[in-house]
Amino acid sequence: MSGWIDIGALADIPVRGARVIRTPAGCVAVFRTAGDEVFALDDRCPHRGGPLSEGIVHGRSVTCPLHNRVFAFETGAAERPEEGRVATYPARIEGGRVLIDAAHLARRTAA
Secondary structure: OOOEEEEEEHHHOOOOEEEEEEEOOEEEEEEEOOOOOEEEEEOEOOOOOOEHHHOEEEOOEEEOOOOOOEEEOOOOEEOOHHHOEOOEEOEEEEOOEEEEEHHHHHHHHHO
16 A cells, blocks of 8 residues: 545644544544644553543644643654653645555554
8 A cells, every 4th residue: 555545624623633543453643733734643642542632732742631641743752751652654734635644554554
């Protein structure tokens, strides 16, 4: 599988919010920043599985709604290294539509 998957309009994702994509291997959260950038991460915090899509988006990070762990959108790394990391997936905006890299999603599903 190659190319990019259109997951919807940028306008459908709230500013400083997220939209969830369901895959056979679990959910991916696609976030929209205040500056209209998009980032995609696993939707489960490594600590207790909290839904990151329900967290607080600030700058280029999200705070888990359960225990306040902060994850960087670019790397998926927690603010404190001992708190783990989440997988990231390439995402972009094209013509007002949000696209996610199909190859990275396929690798996730196969894992």
